[in-house]
Amino acid sequence: MFYIFFFLSLILFIQNCSNSNIDSQELKPDIFLSIDKIKYLTGDFSRDKVLKGFKNPNEERVHHLREDVILAYQKMIKAYDIDREGKDNQPIFIISAHRNYSDQKMIWEDKFSGKRKMSESVVGKTDEEKINLILEFSSAPSTSRHHWGTDFDINNLTNSYYETGNGKFLYQWMKKNAFKFGFCQPYNEHEKRNFKGYKEEKWHWSYFPISTKLMTEWEKAFIENKISFENKFSGSNKLGTRPIEYVKTINSDCLNMSK
Numbered sequence: 001m002f003y004i005f006f007f008l009s010l011i012l013f014i015q016n017c018s019n020s021n022i023d024s025q026e027l028k029p030d031i032f033l034s035i036d037k038i039k040y041l042t043g044d045f046s047r048d049k050v051l052k053g054f055k056n057p058n059e060e061r062v063h064h065l066r067e068d069v070i071l072a073y074q075k076m077i078k079a080y081d082i083d084r085e086g087k088d089n090q091p092i093f094i095i096s097a098h099r100n101y102s103d104q105k106m107i108w109e110d111k112f113s114g115k116r117k118m119s120e121s122v123v124g125k126t127d128e129e130k131i132n133l134i135l136e137f138s139s140a141p142s143t144s145r146h147h148w149g150t151d152f153d154i155n156n157l158t159n160s161y162y163e164t165g166n167g168k169f170l171y172q173w174m175k176k177n178a179f180k181f182g183f184c185q186p187y188n189e190h191e192k193r194n195f196k197g198y199k200e201e202k203w204h205w206s207y208f209p210i211s212t213k214l215m216t217e218w219e220k221a222f223i224e225n226k227i228s229f230e231n232k233f234s235g236s237n238k239l240g241t242r243p244i245e246y247v248k249t250i251n252s253d254c255l256n257m258s259k
């Protein structure tokens, strides 16, 4: 009798443990949106199934971001529209949001071959020199924050646009208010990042409540050799430790904001 009672209790105990495991897994928010972690972090997935599409007003092109990011973005542009009311200013609009591995590879290869212009010509440059030149403003495939559905580029892809007129109004507003909605400029003044990582991008904004977690996961995966670059694209075998240096080197205010 004692043994029967003991075994019954044991079965109930095991069932209870496995149930609570399932519960805790279900309760944990899935930052990888039910797809493989490494595939998510490196942009190796089909955005239509994972992210949500949306359009800028009066535009046909569909951009993709995570649903939580779109909701925060919409709240932010609503607030901006109230503050710019009566002034001759542009609305905020998105130029580029999610880019997958192949999108980023295309940008990389076009810059590597010289098809897409950069600050200097690639003619006569070594692979290392070409890599450093591309990395001024573009990420290597697998390393872009645009893979994560949390980051996007707005209005104009030149820093000078944000120094006068409409651009200045917009940028000053973003610097003052974007954080209230969870957004931050990861690539701030290059000198504030000891001239490391990408150069300043006043147009690139990120949703920190999620992207900081993804960045930490990316760094862990890289250190554990789970993200491989070998023979993947032009110059990929010569990247060395640049991928992690470029992923890690972001605006410290953004990191403090997500603590």
Ligand SMILES: [Zn+2]
Residues within 6 Å of the ligand: 146, 152, 153, 201, 203, 204, 205
């Ligand atoms: Zn960008």
